[in-house]
Amino acid sequence: MQIVARGLVFDPARVEDALQVCSFTSLLQLRDGTFLVSFRRGTAKDSADGNTAIFQSTDQGATWSEISSGFETHFEGIPGEVRSAELAELDDGRLLAVLGWVDRAGGDGVLRDSESDTLPAMHLLQEYSSDGGQSWSGRRVLQRHSVLSGPIVRLDDRGWLVTSEYSHGANEATPRCHAAYAHFSRDGEVFEPAVDVVPGNSQIFYYDQRQSCCPHSGRLVSMFWTYDIHAEADIEMHMAWGDPKSLVWSPPTSMGVQGQIAMPIPLSDGRLLAFYVHRHAPGSLRLMVSTDQGVTWNRKTELIVYESTGTVEQGTGAQTTYDEFWDAMGTWSFGHPSAAVLEDGSLLLVFYAGPHESSLSVHWARVEL
Template structure:
């Protein structure tokens, strides 16, 4: 692969409610338009955060000004904020937005993660639809989740499966004041009516011994119908990150092959699934390389060729110190100033990767466009 060009989708504005632009996504809809979303706020976690939209009609070379279609989001009468928003085009005139809502009333002024309990604020998954290419949206509707999942984290855009169903990737969490052991797992929920109702959860990644945590499961559906997932893998006994692990499913995520160590760390982004079966994966390495990189694999289950690797971003600060305390680690995530790559396959064969980068004062939303030929 080669980097064709780089640029920014939206610049941060230090000292304002747009100082930190994170959780960037890009989706190409059927008319070729690129729709990007990001979370904006004065800090990486705040009760003034909201979702911004950006639009490009030239394959990402230029981007329009930010718009904010979602404001004052309440669930069960409680005020909350949207931490992230993923888009999936279900049909040419039907875009589904899936957002993760954070309750800002139940624990006023508290951070997202509780360092003492490893729990997090109450959350919910919300869905809205657009029939005009993302210009306007329906009211949010809340997805009902089993209580056993705790506050649900949405880790990936809604997937369109070969059988016409939809799959939602959810990660379990503990409640804010829960001191019990964290039984972490990732699950899929399915919809057979275009997102109106959802199934009970199906395990997508879990360590029955509760030793290994499979965080932030990033997933994609290959050209042959198989599903790949990529886990940010954490060893709770050693307090260390492991390499990214890939799992493959041949039946839409209802069962999975054994996890494969990809040989590089640490947090993957959603993969770009190319029509010819190749896969581009971008990831952030915060503790060793201090950069964001990408590789390509010739097939969904093939190794990612080290010779194809490109560096998308290098961070100038000294290496970050690790910690063996999980609570401190969760809180420390809010201090990281680069990461969350998101890869999108474009209609012209290129791959566009967006990510956030900056410093504690401001973090902007950037992109790198890759040639895969």
């Protein structure tokens, strides 16, 4: 594997405004070959002014232009933040955007209140575009009290799959609990009730699931950033395989590799790649390959796509508490890997990164396998 080209989707240093912090990157390839990248812009990673922009490339990622600066941030009269947006192309050519909306009536700050162990209201909203993503309308609720967690998956001719998660705080009667979900729609309009990808668990939290449909086997493959709540530490990344018809997933198993968010990239020849966040030192984004469906991973051929030039990321030490872990997320300077397989078999990778948390750009890289 080798990087043959790289550049920036968006460099905030080139614009004269205060929205210098980009994150929550996602990539969609349209049927005509156009690429869309959605990403959050804000004055800080946890600022109330966050909104999701959309950029377009018609030359396989070589150049990019803005087609949308953001969505309506108020919802039901409440000021909010559109923290992320996942996009899909429907059969009639319209675009679907599933928005991760956050109640920001309380203003800026880390989302979790450590004293009450609660989060502000977060909802999944749907909107539609008939002009390629320039304008959006038709807002409706997909799921209340839910956090968006990865690209929308096209299930061949069956429909679309949206993924989410939610953490329930501890109280006198119950411990903390986290679960991962999937929401299926046959037409991209009406979504069926959520199904469990990973049922609620009070010991291991399976964060930030990323799903892909394997062109070789037809199965769904999911990867998780995995956290042991009692040890208050990340453990090895986990993965699971799912049936796209029954929407039933196997219990997650360890990938044997330490990391955080991982984007599965299944290939038609049966190989499985993972584009993942290597948060611990040396901080980096890496691409690795498996030839046995994720049972083992070839670390010798692992490709470093991005290497941080900053200091060691906060929250990666052995003594980090759960509260400190949440605070640290707002300081991380790279992440949210996304990927697409091009017609020639090469990869287009997208992620956010920068020298420090107050200056973060959106990057792309082209990789030949």
